[in-house]
Amino acid sequence: AGETPRIGIFVCHCGKNIHGFLDTVEVARYAADLPFVEYATDVMFACSEDTQKDITRKIKEKGLNRVIVAACSPITHGALFQDTLIAAGLNKYLFEFANIRQHCSWVHSHDRATATQKAKDLVRMAVGKAALLEPLDQEEVSVTPAVLIIGGGLAGMRAALALADMKIRSYIVEREPELGGVLRRLHTLFPLDVRARDVIDPLIDRVIASEHITVMTGSTVQAVEGFIGNFSATVGTHDGDREIEFGTAIIASGFGEIDLTGRYGYGQSDRVMTQTELEERLASDDLPPVRNVVMINCAGAMEPERPYCCRVGCGVSIKNAKLIKARYPDTDIYILYRDIRMFGKDEEEYFADVIENLRVKIVRYDLERRPVVEVDADGNVVVRVHDQVYGDDLVLPADLLVLTAQTEGDPSTEDLMEMFKIPAGPGRFLIEAHAKIRPLDFATDGVYFCGSAHFPKNLADTIAQAEGAASRAAIPIMKGRLVLEGITAAVDDARCVGCGLCVSACPYGAIDLVDGKASVNTALCKGCGVCAATCRSGAIQQRGFKDEQILTMIREAIHEVF
Missing domain, CATH: 3.50.50.60 (FAD/NAD(P)-binding domain)
Incomplete structure (x- = not known):
């Protein structure tokens, strides 16, 4: 802090992931001529152990007090380079990342010149911000x-x-x-x-x-x-x-399971139940003999309200069909399904065994022609379904109708x-x-x-x-x-008017009003910046992403345009 910035830049080839689509050597040469840059080079793999040692060595040899790595995503490798700075004796927040893989080589893979120019732009923006970086403290709890x-x-x-x-x-x-x-x-x-x-x-x-x-x-x-x-x-x-x-x-x-009351006859007859209710009957040996069983899979699933697959329903229905067959071998069982999904070799073989050897019948239906359940005054159940595969309209009397309900x-x-x-x-x-x-x-x-x-x-x-x-x-x-994160929100009490907008905006509940001023709990703060964007008086700044730093990056991004 207070020293003239001395920036070192390391441009990564990432094998061919970056260098195969843009000129990393040219980017490093360009970076060497930018303000405050003392050292710039291109490297094969910036994340390798050898390069980490080289970065540490160059920090000491060149007296670097800021480091920029132009490579892949800071989400995956940012912490690695910050640890390298710590090992070299620098505050880890004096590091800046320029993502030239996702933002350049991947999205402009068919235009090498454009990818190279954009990489230069991102490095120039990173240099502008890096010159304004400050060492940040981290609290311990x-x-x-x-x-x-x-x-x-x-x-x-x-x-x-x-x-x-x-x-x-x-x-x-x-x-x-x-x-x-x-x-x-x-x-x-x-x-x-x-x-x-x-x-x-x-x-x-x-x-x-x-x-x-x-x-x-x-x-x-x-x-x-x-x-x-x-x-x-x-x-x-x-x-x-x-x-x-x-x-x-x-x-x-x-x-x-979701509540299916009012759908597929659920709640209208004791012959209609969910798979979980069937399991309870099987466990307590309370299932009377049944001649015809119909199971409707995906009941309430893969629909606009709940568009996802429950993942376990197909296996449960096949397993329970096997249990019923074991007790009552002469029972006819129909499983009505949208899709059959078995996750794994054992599951697939289990399914095949039940279908082929126990003669459980499967019928595919689609969302537009879902099964229709009719329940008469005596509680008798009939299921009508259109077989999507064979094009037949089936009428299936059911002594027992089991619904494979969607989950939540x-x-x-x-x-x-x-x-x-x-x-x-x-x-x-x-x-x-x-x-x-x-x-x-x-x-x-x-x-x-x-x-x-x-x-x-x-x-x-x-x-x-x-x-x-x-x-x-x-x-x-x-x-x-x-050790808590150093990139957190900071409040200037002199500018804070106590309006409370930041309190309601914070998604982590990290801000409270204390004596009429915003107060940040740095242990809860995630440095998302919502409060800084919300504050109308400019009283909140985010450490590591202050207004001056962001505006400098914007100016560097457009300086060749205007």
């Missing part, structure tokens, strides 16, 4: 060594047990009177044909016996405050409200979204921060998810995600202390 797990189904319990193996305390908050989630209502599991109780009961026993796990059934989270490392929650229990402090949280709130996230998701500032998409299923880079995280630090709260999953995927979420939640706790 202690971490409460406990994890809150919302949901006591398979995912929540496996996450808690994984944490217990690491000697980390967890609190399971489950709304229902007992643990187990959806698996408590199932009879067997596809495609293993094992009893659900044989899977879930031993887990419940292990959870209850663990000294590191506190279980609160019949309870709900009422309110959440705080930030990563220092959360607190009010939990409503049978004995009144209880306050819990925790460092991280895992959302494992699960899913359920638990109703509590909407409250959790508000309390934890987390997003959900269609069907109230939770959305990760990044499908590849942060597949178990939310943008809100310290909050993770697993299981069917994200989307319906099979047993193996649920367990894998639960243990992954537990590992993610454990990292801050194992560290003991956390």
